[in-house]
Amino acid sequence: MAIKIAICDDNKEDAELLEKALYNYDDTFEIIAYNNGEMLIDDFLDDNISADILFLDIYMPGIDGVKTAERIRSRNKDIKIIFTSLSKDHFQQAYEVFAFNYILKPLNIERLYCVLDRALDELRSENNYKISFKYKSSIHIIDWRDILYMESQDKLILFHMTDGSKLQCYGKLDDIEPKLPEESFIRCHQSFIVNAAHINKMGEAHFSIGQVMISISKKRLKHAKEKYYTYLFSHMGRGYVE
Template sequence: MLHICICDDEKVQRNNLKVIISTQLELKGIDFHIMECEDGESLIESLNKNKNCFDIIFLDIEMNGINGIETAKQIRDINDIAVIIFVTGFADYVFNGYEVRALNYVLKPYKEEKILDILSQALKQIDSIQNKFLMIQLNRNIYRIYFHDIIYFISDKRKLIVVTDENTYEFYGKLDDIEKEVPSFFIRIHQRYLVNLNFVSCVEDNELEIKGQKLPISRSKYQDLMIAFAKTMLR
């Protein structure tokens, strides 16, 4: 099921957007649920209970309480992959979307054609994320780990260690082989480390910070890393 949140402090605006989205998803035969929030605080509260509760978030920028930009920053602290689409009456706010990797924006008053186009983009982005995963076998158990959940890989002799927020998995393999399989948001920073750029918060001369941990950067990898990291800031 597709989970969508519409966060706007104006009930009429929420309803108008909901009608357009619901009609299109019904026509596509997509099973969905839409939750409405009237402020950023209630949206963040839902995410704190379940960080993956929303796939797509339509987020108004001018709201009572914390505004949409600040709400989006808090969303990214909790969930790094939910698709954020800003809703605003002022095009000047749009540039703030780069910092939180918003997919696009919708200007008020709504134009149905624009909403449907952006919704289509969002669905494609979700499909590209959800269909990518790593299958590993540990003893008699087989695990499917989505790439977007993997923080980094470590090579330890003949073993590979996969680090996620919730678990760590060890299996036999080569980092060179894994590097060929992973999506483009992964980058090799060291002979032993392959990291998910979406979790990197800071890059320094010889190390980076990823989810509160420091990992070393090889001198030969530094320039490629900086270019790739800069690109993630512009998405």
């Protein structure tokens, strides 16, 4: 899958120089450029674009780079934000919006490629934990470690997340199960798949995740318990059995 990069810089020459350098690094990058923060924010909030990496100029008319980053970060906690600036004066603000890095202008290609190397290494590592699904017109990309359990209701799959939210998509658990890491997820019922990392108790015929009790069907009881024991032995201290 191609890496998606957004550039936001009101200086056309700086933006073009950065874009050229990025394509020279990897011509498979998918790059989109903006010349102001307002348009970038609108497209992000409306789900018109997604990006893995955002190069963001700090000094821009209207909404500056820091305020733009705050809005983008409120929607996307995973995007790698790399500030570009003529000044070192905004290091602290960059830290506060969890920027990945800070590159001074004029652009130093060697420095840029060093930062890119690190960003791409992290993205590859993080992508091992990602699954994606589509619901209506939106594509959701989530970290499977943040899933408590999945529940099938009629033609919908409900994702119960660690932050208390619920996401959903059309489909069957049979379709989503192969996308999940086999060692971490347990199909304990026709209607439920649980994340073993979040099980805090196993009863005679149920798993407990927080205050929620999830049934283990008779058909799947032996396999579910064996799989949970295997998980416990490989992740000592993450749960207990009643």
